[in-house]
Amino acid sequence: MGLEEKLPSGFLLTTVEKLAGYMRKNSLWPATFGLACCAIEMMAIGSAGKYDISRFGMEVFRASPRQADLMIVAGRVSNKMAPVVRQIYDQMAAPKWVLSMGACASSGGMFNNYAIVKGVDHIIPVDIYLPGCPPRPEMLMDAILKLHEQIGNEKLGVNRAKIVKEVEASAIAATPIHQIPVFGKQG
Numbered sequence: 001m002g003l004e005e006k007l008p009s010g011f012l013l014t015t016v017e018k019l020a021g022y023m024r025k026n027s028l029w030p031a032t033f034g035l036a037c038c039a040i041e042m043m044a045i046g047s048a049g050k051y052d053i054s055r056f057g058m059e060v061f062r063a064s065p066r067q068a069d070l071m072i073v074a075g076r077v078s079n080k081m082a083p084v085v086r087q088i089y090d091q092m093a094a095p096k097w098v099l100s101m102g103a104c105a106s107s108g109g110m111f112n113n114y115a116i117v118k119g120v121d122h123i124i125p126v127d128i129y130l131p132g133c134p135p136r137p138e139m140l141m142d143a144i145l146k147l148h149e150q151i152g153n154e155k156l157g158v159n160r161a162k163i164v165k166e167v168e169a170s171a172i173a174a175t176p177i178h179q180i181p182v183f184g185k186q187g
C-alpha cells in the first residue's frame with residue numbers, strides 16, 4: 001500500500017491495519033508454477049474438491065506473476081532456476097508473500113550437491129516454511145491458514161518500523177551459529 005509510510009500512529013492506524021490485513025488475507029492469488037514433486041501436492045489443493053481452496057478465493061492460480069501476490073515455492077530450487085524464481089518474485093504485485101513448501105525448498109532437503117540452492121531464502125524473502133517431504137495437501141492448507149493469520153496481523157507505517165527495529169536488534173544480539181554447541185557433541 002503506497003500510503004502506509006505516511007499513515008499516522010494511534011487508533012486510526014490500528015483500524016487501517018485491521019482493515020488492510022482483512023482484505024489482504026482474503027484476496028491472495030497464488031502464482032502458477034511448480035518446481036518438483038511437491039508441486040503435485042500443491043496442485044491437489046487447487047483441483048480436489050475435498051480441499052476446496054476456493055473457500056478462500058484462491059482457486060485460480062494466476063499464470064501472470066503480475067496478477068499474483070503469493071508464491072508457493074513447491075520443490076527444490078536448482079541454481080539454474082534461481083534467477084527465474086527471483087524474476088517471477090520481482091514481477092509479482094506488492095505486497096507479496098512467499099510460502100516455502102517442503103524440505104527441498106526450505107533447505108535443499110536431501111540434495112547435498114552443487115546443483116541445488118540450500119534454501120530458497122537465499123534468493124527471496126520467505127514468510128512461512130512448511131516442513132515435509134512432501135507435505136500433504138492438508139499441511140499446505142494449514143500453512144496457508146497460518147499465513148492468513150500472519151497477514152491479518154501485519155503492522156503498517158510506524159508500527160511496522162518499530163517491529164523491524166526490534167527484529168534487527170534481536171538478530172544482532174543472537175548467538176552466532178558457529179558458537180552454538182552442537183547437540184550430543186563432546187568437547
Ligand code: SF4
Pocket residue numbers: 036037038074075076101102103104105109132133134135
Ligand atoms: S521435499 Fe520431497 S517431495 Fe518435495 S521436492 Fe523435495 S524430494 Fe520432492
